[in-house]
Amino acid sequence: MQPVKRVAIALLCTSTPLLAAPLFAAEDLFITQAEINQLTAAGKTQEAFDFAFEAGDELFEHNFIAAQGGGANVGNGQRFTLVPRADLTTEGAWATHFPARSTGPNAQSCATCHNLPFGDGAGDVSQNNIRDPEMTGDISKFINRQPPHIFGIGALQLLAEEMTTELQQQRDAALAKAQETGADVPISLVSKGVSFGTLIAQPDGFVITSAIDGIDSDLVLKPLEWKGLTGSVRAFVRDAGHNELGMQAVEITGPGQDGDGDGVADELSVGDITALTIYQAAQPRPVTRVELARLGLIEALSARETTQIARGAQVFASTGCNVCHIPQMTLENSVYSEPSQNALYRDALFPAKTDPVALGLSPALAITFDLTSDLPDNVIERQDGSVLRLGDFQTDDQGRGIVALFSDLKRHDMGPALAEAVAEKGIAANQFITQELWGVGSTPPYMHDGRATTLGEAIAWHGGEAAASVNDFRAASVEDKLALIAYLENLVLYKVEED
Ligand code: HEC
Ligand code: HEC
Numbered sequence: 001m002q003p004v005k006r007v008a009i010a011l012l013c014t015s016t017p018l019l020a021a022p023l024f025a026a027e028d029l030f031i032t033q034a035e036i037n038q039l040t041a042a043g044k045t046q047e048a049f050d051f052a053f054e055a056g057d058e059l060f061e062h063n064f065i066a067a068q069g070g071g072a073n074v075g076n077g078q079r080f081t082l083v084p085r086a087d088l089t090t091e092g093a094w095a096t097h098f099p100a101r102s103t104g105p106n107a108q109s110c111a112t113c114h115n116l117p118f119g120d121g122a123g124d125v126s127q128n129n130i131r132d133p134e135m136t137g138d139i140s141k142f143i144n145r146q147p148p149h150i151f152g153i154g155a156l157q158l159l160a161e162e163m164t165t166e167l168q169q170q171r172d173a174a175l176a177k178a179q180e181t182g183a184d185v186p187i188s189l190v191s192k193g194v195s196f197g198t199l200i201a202q203p204d205g206f207v208i209t210s211a212i213d214g215i216d217s218d219l220v221l222k223p224l225e226w227k228g229l230t231g232s233v234r235a236f237v238r239d240a241g242h243n244e245l246g247m248q249a250v251e252i253t254g255p256g257q258d259g260d261g262d263g264v265a266d267e268l269s270v271g272d273i274t275a276l277t278i279y280q281a282a283q284p285r286p287v288t289r290v291e292l293a294r295l296g297l298i299e300a301l302s303a304r305e306t307t308q309i310a311r312g313a314q315v316f317a318s319t320g321c322n323v324c325h326i327p328q329m330t331l332e333n334s335v336y337s338e339p340s341q342n343a344l345y346r347d348a349l350f351p352a353k354t355d356p357v358a359l360g361l362s363p364a365l366a367i368t369f370d371l372t373s374d375l376p377d378n379v380i381e382r383q384d385g386s387v388l389r390l391g392d393f394q395t396d397d398q399g400r401g402i403v404a405l406f407s408d409l410k411r412h413d414m415g416p417a418l419a420e421a422v423a424e425k426g427i428a429a430n431q432f433i434t435q436e437l438w439g440v441g442s443t444p445p446y447m448h449d450g451r452a453t454t455l456g457e458a459i460a461w462h463g464g465e466a467a468a469s470v471n472d473f474r475a476a477s478v479e480d481k482l483a484l485i486a487y488l489e490n491l492v493l494y495k496v497e498e499d
Contacts, residue, residue: 029062
């Protein structure tokens with residue numbers, strides 16, 4: 001079948017004046033990078049951000065229909081499948097799609113899976129993602145992924161960018177020293193208080209990385225996904241479009257290419273992916289019940305809960321949870337840029353081998369916003385007329401963004417009980433990145449596959465490198481255990497209803 005181009009939709013877009021109301025009639029959902037660039041090139045930074053954020057919000061919630069490319073030609077006439085179908089190998093069917101799929105498509109919208117306790121939140125086990133990473137068609141080699149919430153992820157990318165820069169500087173300084181002295185230079189890799197093991201720089205420019213820990217050998221930190229597989233929000237979002245929705249971005253298939261055999265090409269433009277990226281990266285920060293009560297946004301906490309939370313903080317530290325779940329890190333620079341100003345967190349070439357700059361996606365025309373002052377959600381007008389920007393990240397006394405993530409952004413061996421049947425993208429079956437605990441009080445069930453229905457069960461499933469910590473927890477008094485759970489339940493998501 002010849003792919004249908006998005007002609008009708010594109011014509012409607014260009015004939016609609018930019019930013020004219022109403023912005024998004026049903027057929028006017030898609031945008032272009034050129035529309036964004038018109039604004040950034042004119043120095044209209046705020047307008048560019050607002051335009052992309054609004055468009056991304058619409059795209060996130062939209063139920064994509066077949067005519068827009070929603071779903072894929074799975075085979076046997078199906079458009080969606082909850083179960084990977086490596087067995088369907090006829091032309092255009094599941095196993096022949098490009099890029100190759102390991103899952104889905106299994107939903108019509110992003111919001112289907114990220115909706116608990118409200119939009120942009122986490123998912124239930126019924127929204128788990130079932131993947132066949134090795135395309136075997138053998139159900140004993142399938143893996144399960146639970147949808148996490150998306151709050152605060154812009155800050156995760158920025159932390160990763162800063163840590164990567166620091167770690168690579170440490171490596172490069174060691175290499176320079178090795179060359180200068182003609183001898184091997186062993187160094188410890190440490191960034192933001194997290195140790196990533198050691199490496200040895202050699203005079204001939206080689207680096208021995210066998211003793212690095214919890215990070216890839218290129219020292220590029222990838223904070224996203226349960227196994228820490230993806231570095232940038234953009235890279236994740238466009239893969240989600242393809243894998244979950246069957247909405248293939250032109251930057252992954254190439255122009256005019258119908259990679260999922262559904263008769264539609266160019267399903268999401270470069271601008272659409274920019275919009276989704278901005279919308280995701282500008283999600284508000286998670287909060288705490290203590291904070292919400294102090295602000296009068298929820299009922300006052302009972303004296304017992306207040307005491308438990310304070311005691312739980314001590315138990316969290318004394319049982320060593322905080323070794324991996326580091327309560328907070330600070331950002332030197334809290335300005336998010338799409339595309340990133342850091343070459344390691346933007347595409348030199350798109351997956352389709354096309355040039356992003358030639359397609360309008362250039363760091364010189366980036367959309368930028370500050371995570372500590374510009375986040376659109378949870379802006380609350382109070383009765384006294386003052387405005388509370390609860391969505392923004394808080395700052396320390398030096399103006400640096402505080403990211404209360406409860407993670408070290410590092411992968412750990414979690415032991416045989418949590419290990420899966422297969423490795424995923426080269427990451428060992430027992431390795432998972434320390435899941436951020438911000439918002440954890442709002443997002444049951446827990447762990448990478450949703451096997452833990454309560455926080456207590458989630459703790460009990462820890463093994464491997466976390467075994468000592470969990471044994472300490474098991475040995476704690478009942479009061480201490482309850483206090484620790486109250487401390488975790490204090491970490492919640494909050495979102496003010498949109499009009
Ligand atoms: C079928 C359910 C489902 C749909 C639909 C879905 N997601 Fe997800 N999402 C998941 C699961 C499961 C994960 C965890 C994947 C992993 O870690 O391996 C995830 C992870 C994410 C993450 C990474 C969060 C983190 O901290 O690692 C982002 C961002 C995200 N999704 C955005 C989207 C966007 C944007 C869309 C729509 C284009 C979308 N999702 C559609 C289930 C879904
Ligand atoms: C060695 C590092 C490490 C230590 C120590 C550790 N954790 Fe974890 N934690 C992880 C990893 C990795 C995951 C994700 C595991 C998975 O995906 O299956 C996780 C997941 C969790 C989750 C589930 C989060 C979610 O959203 O599903 C909770 C709750 C949790 N940890 C609490 C704790 C508590 C409480 C302690 C101390 C008693 C602790 N952890 C100690 C590494 C650690």
